[in-house]
Amino acid sequence: MRNKKEKENLLELASFGGTQTFKDVLHVGKPNIGSREKFMRRMHNLLDRGWLTNNGPFVREFEAKIAELTGVKHCIAMCNGTIALEIAVRALGMSGEVIVPSFTFVATAHCLQWQEITPVFCDIEPNSHTIDPKQIEQLITPKTTGIIAVHLWGNSCDTKALEDIAERHNLKLLFDASHALGISHKGIKVGNFGHAEVFSFHATKFVNCFEGGAIVTNDHKMAKKIRLMKNFGFAGLDNVVHLGTNGKMSEPSAAMGLTSLESMQDFIAANKSNYRRYVSGLRTIPGCRLLEYDEKEENNFQYIVIEINEEDFGLSRDQLVDILHAENIRARRYFYPGVHNMEPYHSHFPNAGLVLPTTNRVVTEVMSLPTGTAVDDGIVDLICQLIAFIAENSEPIRRKLRS
Ligand code: T4K
Secondary structure, three states, X not given: OEOOOOOOOHHHOHHHOOOOOEOOOEEOOOOOOOOHHHHHHHXXXXXXXXXXXXXXXXXXXXXXXHHHHHOOXXXXXXXXXXXXXXXXXXXXXXXXXXXXXXXXXXXXXXXXXXXXXXXEEEOEOOOOOOEOHHHOHHHOOOOEEEEEEEOHHHOOOOHHHHHHHHHHOOOEEEEEOOOOOOOEEOOEEOOOOOOEEEEEOOOOOOOOOOOOEEEEEOOHHHHHHHHHHOEOOEEEOOEEOOOOOEOOOOHHHHHHHHHHHHOHHHHHHHHHHHHHHHHHHHOOOOOEEEOOOOOOOOOOOOOEEEEEOHHHHOOOHHHHHHHHHHOOEEOEOOOOOOHHHOOOHHHHOOOHHHHOHHHHHHHHHEEEEXXXXXXXXXXXXXXXXXXXXXXXXXHHHHHHHHO
């Protein structure tokens, strides 16, 4: 996988004709697989059973496991996180305007706009990259019906402040917890906050169902409604009692999810070990700040996120990303350029960026580095040494890039 040697001079960088640090591309988001044997056994099982989807036994077992893990009363599994968000928004009766961060995966806004609800973009806190509750109230208008907050990177939001605002203004509060399975906030498991929370089990998430998602809620009535909505509104054979869509999770997805959950603690241990190694490997590099997890809480450590301050580092985030890509390290500029700069939002709200100073900075500075079970100490060390080498030689690199 790797070409062992550290770089010693500039011309050894792949950008300038040197050998790539890694022979194979190292992805952010390479899936954790878990036990192939157990997964294949489940696949044989479901094929023998001839029950492939529609609330099958694996889906029911997966829902029960997620409910148990999060301590939430109801879990409704879905085909993916985006449909789960759309259904949650609808089940909560959101309409008009809903306040969301712009610094998130685009699905957090699309789930609203898709239903002709206007996302109103709010800025984030610089340390956690989660929505800044202090900025919310100035965005509330008579049309506002809700807030979607995102536990970005597995950093929990300030749930208390958000719940207070929602209660005071009679707003629905939904958490996009796509990154936050298994994390806690002040000792309470994510899943228990707001009116509902949504998980994603996409292949790139540390626990995956190939494609998958879930809504969790402690509200019995809401859970019942969501169950109808994700299955065309069917309350029984021939009995449609509600408007609905097809949000069902399939049995193969649930089989993967169950297998993935069985290895969840191993995945977290691998992520944590990589995270700690990145912390110590990057600590002394000027202009390179790694977002640290609050280790008093439970974390899944699934994202390694750094901010590159161009002035102190000597090169921009984008220059560093290009150099790493040349070395076969496919670092990602999540979530560049910010949802407010993506279509259709940029055309609808060309001035949205005026109230998003932190978002505007962060989208130019943030990048994610590879982690997960595909990454080990040796790989992390090589990546850290490479970034340190680039920082130390930023001036000649900058000159060479210019020429
Ligand atoms: N809300 C938030 C906050 C989210 O982050 C997401 C999803 C959602 C909502 C919506 O949930 P879902 O509807 O997706 O369940 C990826 C994922 O597609 C997306 O699920 C995720 N967030 C987002 C953060 O990352 P991309 O555009 O980066 O995907 P892609 O295909 O470039 O994959 C990322 C990297 O992983 C690549 O470098 C290649 C590698 N990879 C990917 C896949 C699919 C593999 O090695 N193997 C694979 O099978 O969005």
